[in-house]
Amino acid sequence: MINRALWIIMLVAGLTAPFFAYPVFVMDLLCFALFACAFNLLLGYVGLLSFGHAAFFGGAAYIAGHVIKVWGFSPLLGILTGAAFAMVLGAIFGYLAIRRQGIYFAMITLALAQIIYFMALQLPFTGGENGLQGIPRGNLLGFIDLNNSLTMYYFVFAIFLVGFCIIHRTIHSPFGEVLQAIRENEARALSLGYDVDRFKLQAFVISATMAGLAGATKAVVFQFAALTSAHWQTSGEVILMTLVGGLGTVFGPVVGALLVGSLSHELGSFGSWVQVILGVIFVVCVLTFRRGIVGELERLTRKR
């Protein structure tokens, strides 16, 4: 019920948004929404807390930016290259991290992501602290001019929808059912004969790829791959978005990303207070509001 309503709201709002909001801002929110959905696939549906998702988000942004700017790739191909890079990176990180569980898993992904951060800071092509600047938006399929912010917007919205549908499909497939079984009771899933580690790894790779897709798209939107997108605080922000919206709900991360993203935008003039406020929201969510907005909504509608 509520999911169908949210589908309709999302589609209508997504299609009309550029007419009453600043398109670049909405595109930014969409990228973060996709990023949060990708993250939620892991934490919400497999129970794996990755604290290193910024590596995929930021890493893909740099790769996409580089191949578009220096190698002259078309924007779509560049974004796909970025996502493919995140996929490979996700396979490596996942392979290493699933050796340990729980909080260790979180710490390992965080530490691995820090390698990518330092690479983004030090490698010759990344522009160090200034980031990779001047990425051309170019033409989609050779004839659609992406410098027009309206066409760019619909391109980004399409990418968001594709990514969202892939994640939606993953969750609602037999594969997704196994993932949730692992989340609920890993030992039992193992004893039922499922190769738990393989399922975890596959989920990790899908999630990393989608996070990369979001990051690469963001780089094209802003024509800029920023060092902050690879920093661990970005990993923290995406956790917050997912938590606020609702862990383990399909639309929660989207709602959370829109809310947290708009909030940080609105509060931008307060400087470091933004961090304090985000921190307070974090603490409040963890202590009292663990289901998140969509989670609470679902609970309310189910009661009736």
Next chain:
Amino acid sequence: MAQALLGLNVGVFYAMLSLGLAVIFGLLNIINFAHGAMYMLGAFIALIGYTLLDQWFGISLQIGFWASLIVAPALVGLLGIILERTMLKRLYELDHIYGLLLTFGITLILQGLFSNYFNVSGTPYPGQPEILAGVVNLGFMYFPTYRLFAIIFSLVVCFATWYVIEHTRLGSRLRAGVENPSLTQAFGLNVPLMITLTFGFGCALAGLAGVLAAPIYSVSPLMGADLIIVVFAVVVIGGMGSIMGAIVTGLVLGMVEGLTKVIYPPAASTVIFFLMVLVLLFRPAGLFGKEK
């Protein structure tokens, strides 16, 4: 050799921080993400005590370096106790990740608050005591006296902690509490109180490390932010099993980092993470950890 000694200087901070994390983790099963912020807080309390107290409150009271070594850990430990009593306590029955997320939120708050009042680029701590100025001749090199003091002082603290936990009655009670809280409680020991005090003690260790670091590094709101992730890697490499593991791994990895700075500087900031990958491949439970 000289670099190894400078590396040891970093190593003692790693050791103190991962020791605090290990102690907290042992009893609460919570990774204290705010540990880096506690370290930062310790350094700031020393700085504020030395320079800003009279400016802010109009009292001519200056907390010197030696007093800071006591005041700062006490205050940070107190904050830890308050946090444990008011917030962390509610999360014990839940998945461990909620503890991590809560302390992450606290980190954001602390970092944000200090970024508002202090420059992110850092302020030097002027209160290094006179006795510790200058250098000492160690035979093979001249070494800053203060750094030597910091190394020795931290080592003493680390090994005292190890001794208390492994070889005293108090320590055996703590370990019993880790092993089986409900049984320990049935024997009449106040486990919740032990948990609270241990959390406070772990935080105090981080605060103490912060005071010791203040005269060496500049005091900045972000000084704990990147350090904490290195310490996490140290913890993964060492394996959370033993107190000694946390201390030894911290010291050794500090030296490894120091040596990398000489041999191949660009890798210095990542070498610990690469070591972590190697350890994970061949010994997933960590060097000192027990296989479950």
